[in-house]
Amino acid sequence: MLSVKDLDLGCKTVFLRVDFNVPLDENGNIRNDARIRAALPTLEYLLDKGARVVAASHLGRPKGKVNPKLSLKPVAIRLAELIPQDVIFSPDCIGGQVDCLKQGLGCGHVLLLENLRFHAEEKENDFEFARALAWKIDYFVNDAFGTCHRAHTSVVAIAQFVKKAVAGFLVEKEVECMEGLIHAPEKPFTAILGGAKVSDKIPVIRNLIDKADDILIGGAMAYTFFQALGKDTGRSLVEQDKVELALSLLNEAKAKGVNFHLPQDHVIAESMTATAPSEILIDFPFPKDRMALDIGPRTVEAYGEIIQKSRTIFWNGPMGVFEINQFARGTDGVAAAVADSEAMSVVGGGDSVAALYKAGVQDRISHISTGGGASLEYLANETPPGSRPYRRNNMTLTNATPFIAGNWKMYKTVAEADELVAKLLAASADMMEAEVVVIPPFTALSKVNQTLCESPIQLGAQNMYWEDQGAFTGEISPPMLVEAGCQYVVIGHSERRQYFGETNETVNKKIKASLAHGLLPIMCLGESLQERENNETMAKVERQLSEGLAGLTPEQFSRVIIAYEPIWAIGTGLTATPEQAQDVHAFIRENLSENYGNTACSCAIILYGGSVKPANTFSLLKKEDINGALVGGAALESGSFIEIVKESIRAYKEK
Numbered sequence: 144m145l146s147v148k149d150l151d152l153g154c155k156t157v158f159l160r161v162d163f164n165v166p167l168d169e170n171g172n173i174r175n176d177a178r179i180r181a182a183l184p185t186l187e188y189l190l191d192k193g194a195r196v197v198a199a200s201h202l203g204r205p206k207g208k209v210n211p212k213l214s215l216k217p218v219a220i221r222l223a224e225l226i227p228q229d230v231i232f233s234p235d236c237i238g239g240q241v242d243c244l245k246q247g248l249g250c251g252h253v254l255l256l257e258n259l260r261f262h263a264e265e266k267e268n269d270f271e272f273a274r275a276l277a278w279k280i281d282y283f284v285n286d287a288f289g290t291c292h293r294a295h296t297s298v299v300a301i302a303q304f305v306k307k308a309v310a311g312f313l314v315e316k317e318v319e320c321m322e323g324l325i326h327a328p329e330k331p332f333t334a335i336l337g338g339a340k341v342s343d344k345i346p347v348i349r350n351l352i353d354k355a356d357d358i359l360i361g362g363a364m365a366y367t368f369f370q371a372l373g374k375d376t377g378r379s380l381v382e383q384d385k386v387e388l389a390l391s392l393l394n395e396a397k398a399k400g401v402n403f404h405l406p407q408d409h410v411i412a413e414s415m416t417a418t419a420p421s422e423i424l425i426d427f428p429f430p431k432d433r434m435a436l437d438i439g440p441r442t443v444e445a446y447g448e449i450i451q452k453s454r455t456i457f458w459n460g461p462m463g464v465f466e467i468n469q470f471a472r473g474t475d476g477v478a479a480a481v482a483d484s485e486a487m488s489v490v491g492g493g494d495s496v497a498a499l500y501k502a503g504v505q506d507r508i509s510h511i512s513t514g515g516g517a518s519l520e521y522l523a524n525e526t527p528p529g530s531r532p533y534r535r536n537n538m539t540l541t542n543a544t545p546f547i548a549g550n551w552k553m554y555k556t557v558a559e560a561d562e563l564v565a566k567l568l569a570a571s572a573d574m575m576e577a578e579v580v581v582i583p584p585f586t587a588l589s590k591v592n593q594t595l596c597e598s599p600i601q602l603g604a605q606n607m608y609w610e611d612q613g614a615f616t617g618e619i620s621p622p623m624l625v626e627a628g629c630q631y632v633v634i635g636h637s638e639r640r641q642y643f644g645e646t647n648e649t650v651n652k653k654i655k656a657s658l659a660h661g662l663l664p665i666m667c668l669g670e671s672l673q674e675r676e677n678n679e680t681m682a683k684v685e686r687q688l689s690e691g692l693a694g695l696t697p698e699q700f701s702r703v704i705i706a707y708e709p710i711w712a713i714g715t716g717l718t719a720t721p722e723q724a725q726d727v728h729a730f731i732r733e734n735l736s737e738n739y740g741n742t743a744c745s746c747a748i749i750l751y752g753g754s755v756k757p758a759n760t761f762s763l764l765k766k767e768d769i770n771g772a773l774v775g776g777a778a779l780e781s782g783s784f785i786e787i788v789k790e791s792i793r794a795y796k797e798k
């Protein structure tokens with residue numbers, strides 16, 4: 144993952160996504176400023192380095208509407224008390240006034256934007272909103288771990304509009320901690336999970352069954368498990384539709400030899416109130432009118448013993464109705480036991496963390512996560528979208544470096560794809576001066592994306608449908624590709640035009656849909672042998688361009704890559720001569736400039752494809768209008784693909 148330390152910051156404008164979602168009291172005063180303090184190391188680092196910092200956060204749930212009670216203004220005031228300088232506050236997060244404030248911001252100064260969630264688009268990972276937020280921004284720094292599990296605009300989409308997107312110190316620290324828990328927990332590893340619903344914790348329990356030695360369950364969710372075991376739990380909260388699943392989790396834990404612990408005694412009462420008489424019960428059945436509201440003292444003791452023997456502890460979720468004193472003893476007891484243990488302890492989730500503070504033991508925990516949901520998602524074996532490494536910027540497309548994309552077509556199993564990409568990664572230092580994209584089959588996208596992780600090599604897909612979702616059996620939508628980690632998508636490959644009825648019209652729809660979702664289309668076009676022999680090459684290309692790109696604005700066009708691939712040269716071993724290719728490339732550039740202007744067209748990336756090999760790359764790429772290659776057969780083997788990339792870099796240097 145790129146770090147804030149990788150940025151050359153002097154006077155650059157940085158969008159710093161922080162999590163200033165602080166608890167407020169009924170008068171709008173900040174009850175606890177821990178989240179503001181947690182962001183200070185990154186903020187101070189940026190300011191020290193002379194960056195202009197545009198900080199942004201959400202606060203509460205304003206549901207896309209301005210709500211003065213959820214303004215970040217009190218946060219701006221608090222922040223100004225914590226750092227040795229003024230904080231400029233912007234009354235909105237996008238628009239003319241903000242743009243002026245951004246432009247007037249001095250180096251080493253900070254501007255805090257108003258609540259991002261006053262705009263509904265924030266939660267929609269919206270492309271246009273992202274563009275507005277990123278106006279005049281050089282770099283994006285994500286330091287909002289608590290929001291990393293949300294694919295929201297200021298967490299994910301914005302990264303595509305900046306020169307570099309990196310993690311701040313807080314996100315780095317959290318990710319490092321979660322990675323340690325997942326990959327190298329010292330044993331015995333105990334996971335303590337509480338809270339109301341099993342449904343919130345299913346993926347994490349599933350994954351922990353493979354990793355933890357003991358799983359301690361508390362909170363109302365325990366009673367869904369008890370139901371699964373056939374116990375009568377009175378009026379305790381039970382998720383009836385999850386009972387079967389709870390049983391399967393219990394069986395899975397048993398089969399894998401994990402100690403899955405449920406409470407041994409229970410604090411029960413008639414209602415969830417501070418005055419309701421409560422009692423401790425050991426055996427089932429519960430009285431019909433009672434519900435369990437906390438774990439009992441026996442359970443606290445038994446859980447405490449397991450906690451003491453642990454070397455690694457993860458805790459998320461209260462053991463009872465923690466807000467009411469008489470049902471808080473279980474949570475308090477677990478907090479004390481975790482604090483007393485010598486294990487590496489990680490605690491996430493608002494209530495568990497609040498219990499630590501209440502008990503005054505927060506300093507005795509190895510790591511208090513600022514993201515309850517994000518840490519759960521991490522442990523459920525999903526890298527939260529906002530903490531996935533942001534790859535090299537792909538929105539400011541430039542042909543200043545060669546662009547080489549490897550189309551693996553319908554080749555490679557997942558394991559083979561992963562092996563190939565690992566070999567490419569090993570050579571990535573040699574490929575830094577080129578933009579490199581791999582385009583595996585759909586089945587391998589997620590795996591390859593995971594492996595590519597921190598590298599600058601980017602990911603593309605070979606095709607997609609234009610609708611977001613629906614009854615289109617067998618098709619893949621743009622959001623699915625985004626979810627799989629793609630930045631690029633090939634549209635209108637000649638094999639699709641030839642075998643699958645792709646037309647200029649469908650190409651046009653797909654290009655528009657890909658752009659709407661932040662995917663960069665690589666639009667293929669080219670003539671058949673017969674068309675070349677009949678001197679129809681330019682007419683064919685012209686038609687493909689005008690129909691394929693119909694209705695695109697110059698801005699949209701600036702995000703399209705063109706690949707000229709004469710059909711007769713694809714997979715045949717025949718290559719267009721550098722002169723033949725250059726002629727068509729020059730024609731394409733000229734043709735486009737009529738619609739999109741000279742600047743857009745001189746910046747456009749136009750690739751050549753058709754039997755590109757290490758031996759012909761240099762002569763092709765040396766041609767003025769050839770900016771890179773779409774490589775098929777020669778991309779299936781790491782050695783030849785790496786050689787092609789190196790040859791393209793050499794050609795560019797000599798151009």
Ligand code: PEP
Nearest residue numbers: 713714752753754775776
């Ligand atoms: C391609 O698949 O786009 C291609 C150009 O293939 P090849 O390099 O094998 O001709």
